[in-house]
Amino acid sequence: MLPFYVINSCPYPRFLHISPMCFTQVMFLMEFLTITKFYLCFLVILSIATTILNPVSATKPCNFPAIFNLGDSNSDTGGLAASLLAPTPPYGETYFHRPSGRFSDGRLIIDFIAQSFGLSYLSAYLDSLGTNFSHGANFATSASTIRPPPSIIPQGGYSPFYLDVQYTQFKDFKPRTQFIRHQGGIFASLMPKEEYFPKALYTFDIGQNDLGAGFFGNMTTQQVNASVPDIVNSFSANVKNIYNLGARSFWIHNTGPIGCLPYILANFLSVERDEYGCAKPYNEVAKYFNQKLKQAVVQLRKDLPQSAITYVDIYSVKYSLFSNPKKYGFEQPLVACCGYGGEYNYSSIVGCGGTIEINGSNVFVGSCDRPSIRVNWDGVHYTETANKFIFDKISTGAFSDPPLPLNMACHRNSTKI
Numbered sequence: 001m002l003p004f005y006v007i008n009s010c011p012y013p014r015f016l017h018i019s020p021m022c023f024t025q026v027m028f029l030m031e032f033l034t035i036t037k038f039y040l041c042f043l044v045i046l047s048i049a050t051t052i053l054n055p056v057s058a059t060k061p062c063n064f065p066a067i068f069n070l071g072d073s074n075s076d077t078g079g080l081a082a083s084l085l086a087p088t089p090p091y092g093e094t095y096f097h098r099p100s101g102r103f104s105d106g107r108l109i110i111d112f113i114a115q116s117f118g119l120s121y122l123s124a125y126l127d128s129l130g131t132n133f134s135h136g137a138n139f140a141t142s143a144s145t146i147r148p149p150p151s152i153i154p155q156g157g158y159s160p161f162y163l164d165v166q167y168t169q170f171k172d173f174k175p176r177t178q179f180i181r182h183q184g185g186i187f188a189s190l191m192p193k194e195e196y197f198p199k200a201l202y203t204f205d206i207g208q209n210d211l212g213a214g215f216f217g218n219m220t221t222q223q224v225n226a227s228v229p230d231i232v233n234s235f236s237a238n239v240k241n242i243y244n245l246g247a248r249s250f251w252i253h254n255t256g257p258i259g260c261l262p263y264i265l266a267n268f269l270s271v272e273r274d275e276y277g278c279a280k281p282y283n284e285v286a287k288y289f290n291q292k293l294k295q296a297v298v299q300l301r302k303d304l305p306q307s308a309i310t311y312v313d314i315y316s317v318k319y320s321l322f323s324n325p326k327k328y329g330f331e332q333p334l335v336a337c338c339g340y341g342g343e344y345n346y347s348s349i350v351g352c353g354g355t356i357e358i359n360g361s362n363v364f365v366g367s368c369d370r371p372s373i374r375v376n377w378d379g380v381h382y383t384e385t386a387n388k389f390i391f392d393k394i395s396t397g398a399f400s401d402p403p404l405p406l407n408m409a410c411h412r413n414s415t416k417i
């Protein structure tokens with residue numbers, strides 16, 4: 001927006017240092033258009049001020065040629081499915097009409113991000129079949145943590161591909177893809193161009209499982225809360241490492257209101273609820289994580305002078321789905337669409353796509369009638385409609401610091417370019 005002091009100062013000399021062009025135009029107006037001078041001056045100053053004084057709004061969109069994503073199931077487009085555990089029907093029923101490796105009925109926020117740049121959906125780095133990395137790669141796997149996980153699938157609950165491992169994979173990805181490109185042959189065109197690496201957008205959505213691992217590992221919320229600075233330090237270290245490999249534009253999602261998700265609600269039935277039915281202490285820890293993450297981003301901007309880092313307040317957007325579902329066309333936000341049992345339609349014994357024996361007969365855990373008006377898909381993950389809603393909100397910049405739209409995320413928040 002145009003700063004008001006600029007308009008108010010017209011046509012006083014204090015303003016004239018801005019540019020010789022402005023001076024000339026102002027003088028021109030003063031001499032020849034005396035009657036309407038103030039009005040016209042206002043218009044000229046307005047247009048000049050918009051283009052010169054407010055370069056952020058005048059800067060060109062970034063044209064990201066590629067996206068490299070790191071994270072957990074909130075942005076996994078097939079990593080865990082290719083390596084350890086693939087979702088089964090009805091996962092994927094809404095958009096892909098088959099389980100697509102995503103833990104949702106359809107697309108994820110990262111899919112809408114890629115689509116908004118005209119890029120194809122990201123291939124998972126771990127997927128050996130039919131992958132196309134020409135415009136990016138996805139290192140996220142579901143059930144990933146920032147810190148080393150307490151237990152690994154299938155014995156335990158977490159992905160072995162925690163953030164340090166995802167970074168290591170990215171580090172190798174760069175030289176190996178360039179080797180393949182230069183070698184030529186059928187795989188060459190499936191590799192990103194070298195110049196895409198510094199120009200790409202590096203996106204992150206991770207941290208929820210570090211909190212979850214604490215909550216389900218018999219730690220008190222205070223103990224999990226106390227581990228947050230350590231978790232966030234590990235996160236920062238990885239951002240620095242990726243910067244040191246040439247990354248410049250970062251788009252970092254904070255963590256969502258974990259206390260509004262059925263897998264927390266159904267497991268901690270006696271925990272204090274807020275006015276919308278979310279588990280309050282769990283959300284408090286998520287908020288503290290976000291506070292520390294935001295502080296870490298401020299520090300990273302100082303440590304990484306050529307970086308453009310956008311901190312995205314996913315928490316607030318997701319929380320609005322629980323505080324105001326009707327306003328946005330949603331129903332029963334605290335209840336899983338695809339699940340089994342209890343107030344939250346969620347059971348840790350059987351999940352979405354599983355079968356359970358009830359009174360001697362096998363019952364398939366399938367989808368609810370209208371996933372398109374639901375927030376929660378399977379007790380942990382959001383529906384495609386919710387993901388699209390979140391994308392629409394965050395892509396404007398209204399939930400970002402700096403408050404630049406997604407396609408401006410290569411620019412720093414300054415009035416100098």
Ligand SMILES: *[C@@H]1O[C@H](CO)[C@@H](O)[C@H](O)[C@H]1NC(C)=O
Nearest residue numbers: 119120132133134135189190
């Ligand atoms: C790989 O993806 C790009 C677009 O992202 C597309 O133009 C290209 O044709 C794809 N390559 C193959 C072999 O499918």
Ligand SMILES: *[C@@H]1O[C@H](CO)[C@@H](O)[C@H](O)[C@H]1NC(C)=O
Nearest residue numbers: 150151213215216217218219
């Ligand atoms: C948590 O504590 C309960 C009861 O002491 C125990 O049965 C369970 O195995 C513990 N879970 C973990 C992850 O340590």
Ligand SMILES: *[C@@H]1O[C@H](CO)[C@@H](O)[C@H](O)[C@H]1NC(C)=O
Nearest residue numbers: 221222225226281284285288
């Ligand atoms: C988490 O720790 C911070 C800093 O010690 C404290 O201000 C906050 O109240 C704690 N939150 C919870 C839920 O324990």
Ligand SMILES: *[C@@H]1O[C@H](CO)[C@@H](O)[C@H](O)[C@H]1NC(C)=O
Nearest residue numbers: 341356357358359360361363
């Ligand atoms: C199992 O059958 C009993 C007796 O017919 C019935 O009361 C109960 O509701 C059934 N349980 C479920 C989960 O359908």
Ligand SMILES: *[C@@H]1O[C@H](CO)[C@@H](O)[C@H](O)[C@H]1NC(C)=O
Nearest residue numbers: 337338339345365366367368
């Ligand atoms: C709960 O999940 C079942 C599938 O097991 C589904 O049919 C039902 O519609 C879901 N309930 C709600 C309220 O969404």
Ligand SMILES: *[C@@H]1O[C@H](CO)[C@@H](O)[C@H](O)[C@H]1NC(C)=O
Nearest residue numbers: 298301309401402403413414
């Ligand atoms: C960006 O600019 C706005 C408005 O001047 C300011 O409130 C915000 O703190 C800045 N953010 C960063 C990351 O510099």
